Amino acid sequence: MTVAAVRLAEFEPVAPRTVDLAVDGLAACYAKRDPVFSGVSFTVGRGEAVALVGANGAGKSTLLKCLMGFVSPADGKVSIFGRDLSSLKSGELRQLRSGVGFVAQKHNLVPRLTALSNVVHGMLATSSGPRNWLQALAPAESRRCALAALDRVGLADFALRRVDSLSGGQSQRVAIARALVAEPRLVLADEPAASLDPTAGEEVMEVFARVVRDTGATLIFTTHNLGHALAHAERIVGLRGGKLALDAHTRGMVAARLRGLYD
């Protein structure tokens, strides 16, 4: 061993934060068109909460789709939990995704089924099969976890209500419970509060950020609400004109400084 190597080791942080997500030189484009963005690099450590902001069409949703492996990068790479997505076979990708929770702008719940059944579906990634198709068939353990998840978002009393009879805010909270029931290490959300009125949006964002923080999961969410970004994220990543235009801590940041992203 050389002396230099020993010296370098001395400078390593005492408790390095595990990197859950690493994006390196990422570029994405749809069908031979100009890239939506390129040269995007950033890392997210275990337990961090990151807001992804940018104007309409800046590529936030596309970036999230790259993170989930739904859009293959035109260039660069995405690593989740230390594994390069492009190197994974489909079974391995599914395995990896089972450690990820996802919430979209639309709640995307299965109509006609109860809130509890919808949350039980969140267990399917880790235990596949007919028993977790409906709450009525589900193993006691699944039902207990699902009910606990509903309880955390304040909807335990609505467990047996059909989701098509719930309000938008309640539906979104059920979707959050479904995303979190299997205790994912990484939670991705694409404008989770955008379809809700300001009060409900505030509540849902509040519940969402708190529940994710409680589980210690890493959170990446997109939003157009800079208040939400500043209140619920430790860090803001901004896209503008196809580039990473901002990567900064929210501490001491004011919304006015972010206006430039939308010019």
Added chain:
Amino acid sequence: MTDRTRTSPVPARLEWPSPLAFIAYALGIAVLVWSLDGTGWSLSELATGLPALADFFSRAFPPSLERLPSLSTALVETFQMAIAGTTVGALISVPLAIFSARGQLGTRWINTLARGTVAVFRTVPDLVWALIFVIAVGLGPFAGTLAIAVDTAGFCGRFFAEAMEDVDKGPAEALQAQGVRRIDTIFCAVIPAASPAFITTTLFALEKAVRSSVVLGLVGAGGIGLELKVAMDMFDYPTAATIILLIFGLVVIIEQAGNYTRKRVLDGH
């Protein structure tokens, strides 16, 4: 404000068809005339036939209740054929629909096979299926039930697949983003969302099955149809009238029950 006066000219109410469309219309009318001619349509023949029809009705009235018990048994058998055949057929159609719906499950080869099977089931008329099954399992209601099952599998297979293609992709995709398998998303997200269409389609299939189980009797595949044929062949019109009324009653009851259930399902129950 001057813009207002510079509007484009008012379009014509009807546009002249293009030459190609004109030829298509002309061809359509020609085919219709040719078909009416080929089938010997003649109002005068219909007019001379009307007294014969009146004669049939006068001789059929009053319907004979003499054989009501045995006719009722045959009617019940018809009903049982319809219920059993529709249920079995609808169950068979679920896997066929899953494999033939676009973008759900299976390799391209399996998809083609499933679509082909559904197409064959649907395009071969139920009467032909009945003839085939009479040869296979002999005369009687079992042959008819099999014919209805195959016909229903073709009918439901196609519409179930369409219903599955039409449901909102969001829920299934949201679950796939979390690593849920396709097979699971089909059963927990796609089929529940498509279930109203499944139920209404199955009810239509049942109504269709009741009507066709009457016809299947004519080729000896069980049910009340055979009784009707025998009565007509023997000029026993009062009995035939009873049979026709019984069939009418059964079809109306099934359709009403179907309408009621469909309405409840579509209202969201």
